Amino acid sequence: MGRKLLLEKAHVPGIRTYEVYRREGGYRSVEKALKTMTPDQVTEEVKKSGLRGRGGAGFPAGMKWSFLAKPEGVPRYLVCNADESEPGTFKDRYLMEFIPHLLVEGLIVASYALGSNKTFIYIRGEYAWIVDILEQAIAEAKNNGWLGKNILGTGFDLEIYVQRGAGAYICGEETALLESLEGKRGNPRIKPPFPAVKGLWDSPTVVNNVETLAAVVPIINIGGDEYAKIGVGKSTGTKLISACGNINKPGVYEIDMTISVEEFIYSDEYCGGIPDGKRLKACIPGGSSVPILPANLLLKTAKGEKRMMNYESLSDGGFATGTMMGSGGFIVLDEDQCVVRHTLTLARFYRHESCGQCSPCREGTGWMEKILKNIEYGKGKKSDIDLLWDIQRKIEGNTICPLGDAAAWPVAAAIRHFRDEFEWHVLYPNAAQNRNYGLAHYADPLPVAAKT
Amino acid sequence: MAQFSAEKLNKVNEIIARYPAGKQKSALIPVLHLAQEEFGGWLSAETMDYVASLLKIEPIEVYEVATFYSMYNLKPVGKYVFEVCQTGPCMLNGSDDIIEYIKDKLGIKVGETTADGLFTLKTVECLGACGYAPMMQLGKHYREHLTKEKIDAIIEECERNAVTNN
Ligand SMILES: Cc1cc2nc3c(=O)[nH]c(=O)nc-3n(C[C@H](O)[C@H](O)[C@H](O)COP(=O)(O)O)c2cc1C
Numbered sequence: 038m039g040r041k042l043l044l045e046k047a048h049v050p051g052i053r054t055y056e057v058y059r060r061e062g063g064y065r066s067v068e069k070a071l072k073t074m075t076p077d078q079v080t081e082e083v084k085k086s087g088l089r090g091r092g093g094a095g096f097p098a099g100m101k102w103s104f105l106a107k108p109e110g111v112p113r114y115l116v117c118n119a120d121e122s123e124p125g126t127f128k129d130r131y132l133m134e135f136i137p138h139l140l141v142e143g144l145i146v147a148s149y150a151l152g153s154n155k156t157f158i159y160i161r162g163e164y165a166w167i168v169d170i171l172e173q174a175i176a177e178a179k180n181n182g183w184l185g186k187n188i189l190g191t192g193f194d195l196e197i198y199v200q201r202g203a204g205a206y207i208c209g210e211e212t213a214l215l216e217s218l219e220g221k222r223g224n225p226r227i228k229p230p231f232p233a234v235k236g237l238w239d240s241p242t243v244v245n246n247v248e249t250l251a252a253v254v255p256i257i258n259i260g261g262d263e264y265a266k267i268g269v270g271k272s273t274g275t276k277l278i279s280a281c282g283n284i285n286k287p288g289v290y291e292i293d294m295t296i297s298v299e300e301f302i303y304s305d306e307y308c309g310g311i312p313d314g315k316r317l318k319a320c321i322p323g324g325s326s327v328p329i330l331p332a333n334l335l336l337k338t339a340k341g342e343k344r345m346m347n348y349e350s351l352s353d354g355g356f357a358t359g360t361m362m363g364s365g366g367f368i369v370l371d372e373d374q375c376v377v378r379h380t381l382t383l384a385r386f387y388r389h390e391s392c393g394q395c396s397p398c399r400e401g402t403g404w405m406e407k408i409l410k411n412i413e414y415g416k417g418k419k420s421d422i423d424l425l426w427d428i429q430r431k432i433e434g435n436t437i438c439p440l441g442d443a444a445a446w447p448v449a450a451a452i453r454h455f456r457d458e459f460e461w462h463v464l465y466p467n468a469a470q471n472r473n474y475g476l477a478h479y480a481d482p483l484p485v486a487a488k489t
Numbered sequence: 490m491a492q493f494s495a496e497k498l499n500k501v502n503e504i505i506a507r508y509p510a511g512k513q514k515s516a517l518i519p520v521l522h523l524a525q526e527e528f529g530g531w532l533s534a535e536t537m538d539y540v541a542s543l544l545k546i547e548p549i550e551v552y553e554v555a556t557f558y559s560m561y562n563l564k565p566v567g568k569y570v571f572e573v574c575q576t577g578p579c580m581l582n583g584s585d586d587i588i589e590y591i592k593d594k595l596g597i598k599v600g601e602t603t604a605d606g607l608f609t610l611k612t613v614e615c616l617g618a619c620g621y622a623p624m625m626q627l628g629k630h631y632r633e634h635l636t637k638e639k640i641d642a643i644i645e646e647c648e649r650n651a652v653t654n655n
Pocket residue numbers: 089090091092093094095096098118119120121122123206207208209210211212244245246247249250438439440443
C-alpha cells in the first residue's frame with residue numbers, strides 16, 4: 038500500500054465535521070505555521086517539498102508563491118481553483134466532498150504564507166451541493182477560532198468565501214477564472230501581466246488547484262524535506278488520480294508516484310482491471326487534453342521501459358510516443374471502443390467550451406468537430422484526415438490561452454497513433470457503421486531497438 | 490414585476506459585502522443563480538434588468554454574462570431538467586443509450602420540454618462525475634450510475650413530487 042497523505046482519513050466516520058477532523062489531528066498545520074513560522078518560512082517549506090501544481094500544468098507551487106508581488110498597501114489574494122471541468126477529472130470533488138476541512142486547513146496556511154486576508158474558492162457551478170459542504174466547514178472553522186480576526190492571537194485575519202461559477206470549462210484557466218470572479222464572461226486575459234502582479238481586481242493574486250492547496254497541510258506537518266522523499270525525481274509527494282472509462286473499479290485513488298501504469302490499471306488496489314476480461318486498447322492518463330496512447334506505448338515507453346505513474350515517465354518520449362500527467366484524469370478504453378468516436382466527443386467538448394476570442398480556436402474547434410463527425414458517420418474522405426492534422430497544427434501555439442492547445446492535442450495524438458482506424462472509417466464507411474475496428478495491433482509488443 | 494424577498498435581498502447584500510467597495514459586479518454570477526432559482530428556473534430580460542439595477546451595472550453587462558454560461562436558461566424550461574452528460578468517459582459507459590432511452594420515454598428531442606411542462610432534456614458536457622457514469626444533473630444534485638430502470642424510477646419520482654408540490 039502506498040502512503041496516503043490526503044485521503045488517509047477521508048473515510049473516518051464523521052470526518053466532515055469539525056469535531057472528528059480535529060480529533061484526528063486536523064488544524065495542527067495551522068498551529069505550527071502561524072505560531073512557529075514566518076510566512077516566508079512556510080513558502081520555503083513548500084519550495085523544499087517539490088510540490089507541483091495539481092491543476093494540470095505541474096508548475097512548482099513554492100516557486101509560484103515566491104513570485105507574488107508584495108507592494109505596500111495593496112491587498113493580495115489567494116484563489117483556490119475548484120472549477121474542475123477537464124473530462125476525466127473528478128478528484129477535487131472527492132476531496133471537497135469527503136474531507137472538506139483538509140482544504141480549509143490548507144487554505145489558512147497558504148493564505149498566511151501569501152498574506153491573503155480574503156481567500157476565494159471558485160467552484161464549478163454544477164457542484165452546488167459541495168458549496169454547502171464547504172460553507173459548513175468554513176463556518177465550523179470560524180466558530181472554533183481558525184478563521185476571522187486575529188487567528189490564534191497572531192494578528193492574522195482571514196475570511197474564506199466560496200463562489201460558484203455557472204458552467205464554463207474555460208473558467209478553469211486562471212485568468213478566465215479571475216474574470217468570472219469579477220462578474221464577467223470567462224475570457225482569458227492576455228499575459229503578461231501575470232496574476233502574481235495583476236490578478237483579482239488588479240491586485241497580486243495566486244491561483245492554485247484544490248489538491249495543491251490541500252497538500253500544503255502534510256507538507257507543513259511532516260516538513261518539506263520529508264514530503265520530497267516520497268515519490269521519485271521531480272514527482273514528489275502523492276497524487277490523486279481519478280480513474281474512469283472501462284475499468285472494474287472507477288474512483289479516486291491516492292498514489293505515491295512509484296507504481297507502474299500497468300499496476301495501476303490491473304491491481305485490485307486500484308482500477309481492478311478491465312470488465313468482462315476485455316483487453317486494453319488505449320488510455321488518456323491525464324485528463325482529456327493530454328495525448329491518448331495505444332496500449333503498447335502506455336504500458337512501456339518506446340525505449341521498452343516500464344511506464345510509471347509519474348510526471349517524468351508519463352511524458353517520456355515527448356508527444357511522439359509519450360503523454361502527460363496533466364490533471365490525473367485517467368480514462369481507459371477497452372478493445373471494443375472506437376477512438377474516432379471518443380475523439381469526436383472531445384472535439385465537441387472543446388468547440389462548446391471555446392470562449393471565442395481567438396479565431397484559430399473558435400473556428401478550428403468547430404471544423405475539427407464537423408470533420409470528425411463526417412468520418413465517424415461514414416461521410417469522411419481520406420483527405421479529411423490530413424485536413425484534421427493541418428487544422429490542429431494551425432491552432433496549436435496560436436491562441437491567447439492553452440485551451441487551443443488542449444483542443445488540438447487530443448486530435449493530433451489520435452491521428453498519430455490510430456491513423457489506420459481513421460482510414461478504415463473512410464475506406465469502409467458501411468462496416469464502420471456496424472462494427473468496430475477493435476483492438477487491431479494496438480496492444481502488440483513494440484519492436485525494441487537492440488542495446489548497443 | 491417580480492422582486493427578491495427581503496430574505497433574498499439580505500443574501501445579495503451579504504454576497505456584495507465580500508468584495509472591496511465598488512466591486513459589487515463580482516456578485517453577478519451568484520445573484521443570477523439566485524434569480525434563476527427564484528423566478529421560474531430561467532432568466533427573462535426583465536429578470537436580468539432587475540439584477541442589473543440591484544448591482545448598479547448596465548443591463549448589457551448582465552446579458553453578456555447570462556449568455557456566456559451554460560447553466561443559465563434563457564428560455565422557460567420544464568419543472569425538472571434532465572441534464573445528461575455526453576462527453577467521452579460517459580460515452581464509454583453508455584450515455585448515448587441513456588439519452589436515446591429518455592428521448593423515447595418522454596417523447597421529446599434534446600432541448601425540448603414535454604407538453605405538460607414537467608420535463609426538459611438537455612445534453613451537457615463533462616460534469617466531473619466520470620467515474621460514476623452514465624450520469625445526469627437533476628436540480629442541485631447528480632444522479633449517477635444511470636440505467637434504464639433508474640431513469641424510469643426518476644421519472645416516476647418527479648411525477649409524484651409534481652403532484653404533491655402542487
Ligand atoms: C482551459 C483550461 C482549463 C483549466 N481548468 C482547470 C481546472 O479546472 N482546475 C485547475 O485547478 N486548473 C485548471 N487549469 C489550470 C489553471 O490555469 C492553473 O494553471 C491552475 O489552477 C494553477 O494551479 P496549480 O498550479 O495548483 O495547478 C486550466 C487551464 C486551462 C488552460
